[in-house]
Amino acid sequence: MKKTFNHSVKEYLESVSLNEKQFEQLMVMQERYVYKPIRRRRKKRLPWYRIAGFGSLLLLGIIVITMTDFLNVIDNNSHHYGHVSSSVIQRIADEAATNHLKMKPLEVESLEISKVQGYFSNLDFEPYSAQPLASNVQIALVGGRYCSIQGSKAVQLRYKDRQGDYVTLFETAYSTVLFEKLPNIDRGETPVVTYTKGIKVSMWVENGIVLISTEKFR
Template sequence: MNRKHESNQSSFKRLAKRFIEQQTLDSEQLDRFEHLLGGFAEHVEPERHEPDSKLLPQQPRRVGGLMAMAASVVILFIVSLNFYLQQPTKIDLIANEVAMNHIKMKPLELKAETLSPLKDYFTQLDFSIVDSTLFTQQNNKMLGGRYCSIQGVTAAQIRFLTAEGKKVTLYEVGYDPKIYGELPMLSQGQQPLFIEVKGISVKIWVEKGLLMAEARDS
C-alpha cells in the first residue's frame, strides 16, 4: 500500500514539474514551486471509495429480502413435491373404484350365462363387450351384468362365480390412455398389473382395445 502511495506521489510530482517547466518561470520561482509541490504531494492521500452512507441501511434489507425469497421458494418446492408424491396415481384410482364396486356388489341388472344377451343389453356403451382370454382360461361361470363407471366413463360390469363359490367381477370400458394412463397390453406380451386394495385383489390390463379389470376377494 505504501509503495503504491509513493508511486502516486512521484507521478504527480513529475507531471506537475513538466507542466511548470513549460511555463515562463525563472529558476528561483521554479525552486519555490517545487518545494511547495513537495509539501503538497506528501499530504496527498490515495483516493478511497467509501460506501455511500445512504446505501448502508438498504444493503441488509436487500440481502435479507433475497434470502427470505429464496427460503420461500425452497419451502414451496418441498410442499409441492410432498403434495405431488401423496397424490394417488391413475392406476390407484382405477383399482380403488373397481374394488369398491366389487365390495358393494349391487344387484345384477341382467342375469345371463353367456355373453350374447349382455351384448344386446349394453346399448348405452360406446364399445362392444368381448370375451377375455384370461377369463376363458379360468372356466368361471357367468352370472350376469350391470352398468357401472370407471373414472366417470360408462362401463360394463360382468359377474362370475368360481368353482370354489367365490364371486369375481370383470370390468370393461373403452381404453383411452389420456384418461387411464399407460397400461400393460396383453397383445404385446405384457402381464396385468396386480394390486391389493381394501382386501380385494385387483388386476388391470388392456385387451382387444378395452381396459379390463378383475376384482375378487383376496
C-alpha cells in the same frame, strides 16, 4: 567410623556411577537426536488446480448418482406399471374394488355371454367377451350391469366360482388420458396386479378395451 544414616546412604549411592562405555553410548544417543531432529510433517497446501479438480470430480459424482437414482425410479415405475403412475393405478383399483364389494343388483342375468352382451346397447364401445384373470379358472357367468370407471361409462360382468365367490370383470373404452399407458397384452405386456381392500385387482388393455378383473384375495 560411624556416620549418620543419610550420610551413609549418600556415600553409598555416590559410589554408583556410569562406566565410560555406558556414558559414551548415552552421549551418542543424544547426539543422534541433536543432529537429526525429529522431522515434523509440514502440512502441504494443495495447489488450486488440484482442489478445483477434486471439486469438479465430486460434483460430477453427485450428479451421476442423482441421475442414476432418478432414472432408476422411472425405470422401476415403467417396469411394474407399464408407464402408469402408481397413483392412477391405486385410484382405478380402489374404484373397481369398491364396485366389486358393493355387489349391486345385476341388470341382466344369464349364463350366456351373448345374451348379456346383447343387453349393453348403450355404450360407446363393443363389450368384449374376455376372461377375467381369476385364480380359479372354474368360473361361470352370472350376469352384468352398467357402471362407470374413472367417470367413463363401463360394464361389469359378474362371475361365480365353485366356492361361491364372485369375480367381477369391468370393461370400458381405453383412453390414455384416464388410464395412461396400461400394459397391453396384445404387445406381450404383463397386466398390472395390485391389492386393495382385501381384493386382488388386475388391469390391462386388450383389443383397445380396458379390462379390470377383481376377486377375493386368496
